[in-house]
Amino acid sequence: MDQEMAGAVAIVTGGGTGIGAAVVRRLAGRGVRCVVNYAHSREEAEALAAEVGGIAVQADIAEDAACRALARAALAAFGRIDFLVNNAGRTKFANHEDLDALDAEDFIDIYRLNTIAPFQMIRACAPALRESPFGAVVNVASVAGVFGHGSSVAYAASKGAMITMTKSLARVLAPAIRVNAVAPGYVGTGWFEKRLGTEGLAMLDARIAGAVPMAMAAKGEDIAGPVVMLLDPASRAVTGEVMLIDAGAHLDVGLARRPGREG
Numbered sequence: 001m002d003q004e005m006a007g008a009v010a011i012v013t014g015g016g017t018g019i020g021a022a023v024v025r026r027l028a029g030r031g032v033r034c035v036v037n038y039a040h041s042r043e044e045a046e047a048l049a050a051e052v053g054g055i056a057v058q059a060d061i062a063e064d065a066a067c068r069a070l071a072r073a074a075l076a077a078f079g080r081i082d083f084l085v086n087n088a089g090r091t092k093f094a095n096h097e098d099l100d101a102l103d104a105e106d107f108i109d110i111y112r113l114n115t116i117a118p119f120q121m122i123r124a125c126a127p128a129l130r131e132s133p134f135g136a137v138v139n140v141a142s143v144a145g146v147f148g149h150g151s152s153v154a155y156a157a158s159k160g161a162m163i164t165m166t167k168s169l170a171r172v173l174a175p176a177i178r179v180n181a182v183a184p185g186y187v188g189t190g191w192f193e194k195r196l197g198t199e200g201l202a203m204l205d206a207r208i209a210g211a212v213p214m215a216m217a218a219k220g221e222d223i224a225g226p227v228v229m230l231l232d233p234a235s236r237a238v239t240g241e242v243m244l245i246d247a248g249a250h251l252d253v254g255l256a257r258r259p260g261r262e263g
Helices: 018-029 042-052 064-078 104-131 153-173 190-209 220-231
Strands: 009-012 033-038 055-058 083-086 136-140 178-184 242-245
Touching: 009 018, 009 064, 018 033, 018 042, 018 083, 018 220, 033 042, 033 064, 042 055, 055 064, 064 104, 083 104, 083 220, 104 136, 104 153, 136 153, 136 220, 153 178, 153 242, 178 220, 220 242
Parallel strands: 009 033, 009 083, 033 055, 083 136, 136 178, 178 242
Antiparallel strands: none
16 A cells, blocks of 8 residues: 555645654655645744655644645645645643633634634645545544543533544545544643653653553654554545544543543
8 A cells, every 4th residue: 555655645734743743754654745734833844844855834724715725735736635634733721620711712712723724624625635546634633522631621622523523524525535533642742842841741651651551651653653544545444433542541431531632
C-alpha cells in the first residue's frame, strides 16, 4: 500500500506542531505530499514543510473563507487532495464543577475551531476528495468527547460533537469519501512542555505511565500511526469509526475519568 499512497496529497490542519507534525512526518514517509496548515506557528510549519518537501499555508480555519482558500492552495500546488486530517483545536481550562467558569463566548470560541472548522474543511475539500480514488478524512477528537472529562465542559462537548459529526458525514459522504476519527487520551506534546517545563512534563509522563494498562505516556507519533492507518486505502472498508488511543485507560472506569488530550 506504500506505493498506492505515494504521490497522494494530504492537508493537515494544525500541522506545524504536536500531533499534526507527527502526522505530517508519517505521511511524508509514505510518499504523501503534505500541505502543512498553521494559524500562528509559522516558523515550525515552514521548517517542517521544507523538511518533508511539502508546503506551509497560513489559514485561520475558524473562518469558512480561509478553509476554502486552503483547499484552493493545495489544488494550486499539487492538483489534487486525497486526504484531510482535521487536527487543529483549542481549549480553555475550567473546573467541570464550577459552572460559572465558562460563558457562552467560551463555548462559541472552542466550538468554532474544534467542531465548526472541521466541518468547513470537509466541505471545502469534498469536491477534490470525491475525485480521489481513495478520499479519506480523519478527525482528531479526544477521549474527553467520549467520557465527558478533560480540560473543560466546553472542550469535552466540542469533541463529542466532532465524534457525532464524524458519523453523520461518514454516512452521507460514502462511498466516495471515508470519514473516521481518533480519540487520543493523554499525549505528551510540546504544548504540555510549554506549560509545565521539561521536568514537569517528565513527571506528568511518569504519572500517566504508572496509571494506564500499557504503562506508557503517548507521544505525537503514537497518534500519527493510527491516523495514517485510517487514511491508508488498506482501510477502505472502515468509515464512521472512532478509535480510542489512550494506552488502555478506557478499560478501567476509574482510569477513564483521568484527564484526556487537553489542548
